[in-house]
Amino acid sequence: xxxxxxxxxxxxxxxxxxxxxxxxxxxxxxxxxxxxxxxxxxxxxxxxxxxxxxxxxxxxxxxxxxxxxxxxxxxxxxxxxxxxxxxxxxxxxxxxxxxxxxxxxxxxxxxxxxxxxxxxxxxxxxxxxxxxxxxxxxxxxxxxxxxxxxxxxxxxxxxxxxxxxxxxxxxxxxxxxxxxxxxxxxxxxxxxxxxxxxxxxxxxxxxxxxxxxxxxxxxxxxxxxxxxxxxxxxx
Numbered sequence: 001x002x003x004x005x006x007x008x009x010x011x012x013x014x015x016x017x018x019x020x021x022x023x024x025x026x027x028x029x030x031x032x033x034x035x036x037x038x039x040x041x042x043x044x045x046x047x048x049x050x051x052x053x054x055x056x057x058x059x060x061x062x063x064x065x066x067x068x069x070x071x072x073x074x075x076x077x078x079x080x081x082x083x084x085x086x087x088x089x090x091x092x093x094x095x096x097x098x099x100x101x102x103x104x105x106x107x108x109x110x111x112x113x114x115x116x117x118x119x120x121x122x123x124x125x126x127x128x129x130x131x132x133x134x135x136x137x138x139x140x141x142x143x144x145x146x147x148x149x150x151x152x153x154x155x156x157x158x159x160x161x162x163x164x165x166x167x168x169x170x171x172x173x174x175x176x177x178x179x180x181x182x183x184x185x186x187x188x189x190x191x192x193x194x195x196x197x198x199x200x201x202x203x204x205x206x207x208x209x210x211x212x213x214x215x216x217x218x219x220x221x222x223x224x225x226x227x228x229x230x231x232x233x234x235x
Contacts, residue, residue, distance in 0.1 A: 004222040004223050004224040004225075005086075005138065005221055005222050005223075005224060006033075007029060007032040007033050007034045007218070007221065007222065008032070008033030008034070009033075009086075010029065010033075010034040010035070010086050010087050010221070011034065011035050011036075011037075011078065011082040011083065011084050011085055011086050011087065011135070012026075012029045012034045012035070012036045012037070012085075012086070012087035012088070012089060013036075013037045013039065013074060013075065013078045013085055013087070013088050013089065013124075013128065014026040014029070014036060014037070014038055014039070014089040014091055015039050015040075015065060015074070015089065015090055015091050015092035015120075015121075015124065016039075016040055016065075016091040016092030016093060016094075016142075017038035017039060017040055017047065017091065018038075018040030018041065018042060018043070018044045018046075018047050019040075019044055019046060019047070019190065019191070020188065020190035020191070020192070020210070021091060021142065021185070021188050021190065021210055021213050022038075022040070022089070022091035022092065022142075023038070023044075023046055023047060023050065024210040024211075024213065024214050025089055025091060025213065025214050025217050026038045026050065026058070026089075027050055027214075028214035028217070028218055029087070029089075029217075029218070029221075030050070030053075030054050030057060030058055032218065034057075034087065035057045035058070035081075035082045036054070036057065036058050036059075037058070037059050037060075037061055037074065037077060037078040037081060037082070038050070038051070038058060038059070038060050038061075039060070039061045039062070039063050039065070039074045039092075040060075040062070040063075040092070041062065041063075041064060042062065043060050043062065047060060048060075059077070059078075059081050059082075061073065061074045061077045061078070065092050065116065065120045065124070066112060066115050066116055066120065068123060071120060071123050071124050071127060072127050074124070075124065075127045075128045075131070078131075079131055084131050084134060084135055085128050085131035085132055085135065085137065086131075086132065086135035086136070086137040086138070087137055087138055087139075087140070087221055088124060088125060088128045088132060088137070088138075088139045088140070089139075089140050089142065089217060090120070090121035090124055090125065090139065090140070090141045090142060090165075091142040092116065092120060092121075093116055093117040093120075093121075093142065093144070093161075093162075094116075094117070094158075095112065095113045095116060095117070095158065098112075098113065098155075101154065101155050101156070101157065101158075102155075102156045102157045105157070110157040113155075113157045113158050113161060114157055114160070114161045116161075117158060117161035117162060117165065118161040118162075118164045118165055118168070121141050121165060121168075122168060125139050125172075125180070129175070129176060129178060132178040133176045133177050133178055136177060136178075137178055137179075138178065138179040138180070138181070138220070138221050138226075139169075139172075139178060139179070139180045139181070140181050140182070140183060140217050140220050140221060141165050141166075141168070141169050141180070141181070141182040141183070142182075142183050142185070142213075142217075143162045143165045143166050143169075143182050143183065143184040143185075143230075144158070144159075144162040144184060144185065144186075145184055145185065145186045145232065145234070146158055146159040146162050147159055147160075147161070147162025147163035147164070147165065147166050147184065148162075148163065148166060148184060148232065162184075165182065166182050166184060166230055168180075169181060169182035169228065169230065170182070170228045170230060171228075172228070173227045173228025174227040174228065179224070179226060179227040180227065180228065181220040181226050181227065181228065181229045181230070181231070182229070182230045182231070183213060183216045183217055183220065183230075183231050183233065184230055184231065184232045184233065185208055185212075185213055185216075185232075185233040186207075186208055186233060186234050186235045187207040187208065187235060188207055188208050188210060188213060189206070189207035189208060189209050189210055190207075190210070193207050194207060204235070205235040206235065207235065208233050208234075208235055212233055213233065216231045216233060219231075
């Protein structure tokens, strides 16, 4: 365990926190004493259960993070509810099952993928920066190994966006006193991924336990020397 920032005093925003990795990270931060604002398109049953257990230390903000005003609303809501923001986990991404991928996707379809996976975390960081600066805070971006390979990939616009997110994290590193880092997981053991994995004829190594993602995020939050760091989680 890395010592540094005390999570018992942290105020965190976790995007894409309705299910899977985002929800697991939010739970870990809550378990370690942080106050957490969770945001997603919908309040899932699993998210509602987390809110119920956390009591007044957690809040949910429904938002479409491809809409600029709603990104700003999430940051403002967190600051209003808990008095600031000291941790921002930019986990929202992916894009579920797009009807088509580049080059067959329409410009609107592939632009939405770029927007959610790269523009949204950059905008959230920019809007949260005054609060993070005041708190000596930290941003942890959640990328994907799709963005660090050099070979063909079935979803080019997603790979390009995640590559940009990794490089943005290393480029910012320590901006206005705010640390920026990135966790880059391979296939995570979410419910959806496990179902897909079970159907593959030759799946290879199993997906990564969500606990490994949570450990990596928590370590990067705590470690006050971590700035511009990229942690790759391989299967």
